[in-house]
Amino acid sequence: MTSTTTASGLRIGYSFWGFLGSGVTDTPDGGRSHRRTLMDGLIAAGHQVVFLQANRDLTEAGTDLRETYTWADGLPDIDVLVLEWRWPIPGRNTTPCGQPGHTCDLHRQRELLDHYAEQGLPTILWDKDQRLPADDHLRRHPSITVAEPALHPSPGAHSLLFPIADEVLDSFDPRAVTAAPGSGRWCTSATNTIATPRSTPISPRPPRGMPTASPGSGPIPTGGRTCGSPAEFRSALSRTFTVTRSRPCCCPNGMRVAGI
16 A cells, blocks of 8 residues: 655545534534544644545535545545544444445445555544444454543543644633523534534533543643643554644644654
């Protein structure tokens, strides 16, 4: 497999079953709160990102982002594979292709694993929903690094939290938000602001993507900010990326990814 590493960065194949934009109403895709932050940060750092699952923003939500991002339905040359892990969902992705209600996310993931990971390409398996069984052989695969969005990940896995952009943290004014109409009712917007007031009544909750410490675990070590960061890649991607942080709570614009 041809290496595509250049002086400006890596070519990263990224597999996710969800949306970069607002998406559709009937979806559990929580990745919309942070996925675009991560992608924009990697691109700004000089890396090429190619998406390897279906372009659901276009086909389901009618949002055309092809002038900003790249999708590929084949098997392009890449330097590293990142998988937002998909698991079997009976009646949906376990059925034959073409059957009503079928989604091909699991089949495509298997194709990517067979073509890239099984041939030795460094692969990051981001088990965002923690669905990978503890005894799954992929946890011991020499080409695969398992990561979880957890402060205390499973044995052998690495902590990789959800990112929030530095500029969003810097500009966020909780007093202004709580004083606004509809304060106390939070949502995460498609443009990745931490939280914005909305008029539609929903149950108050903290903004998505902001982890909280488990009881007795003490403060989160992020320089006083409770946020995840692509800087967490430095442990999860130790065999693939070299990452440095320029700020106590570094997000994509503060990371550097070096060649393999």
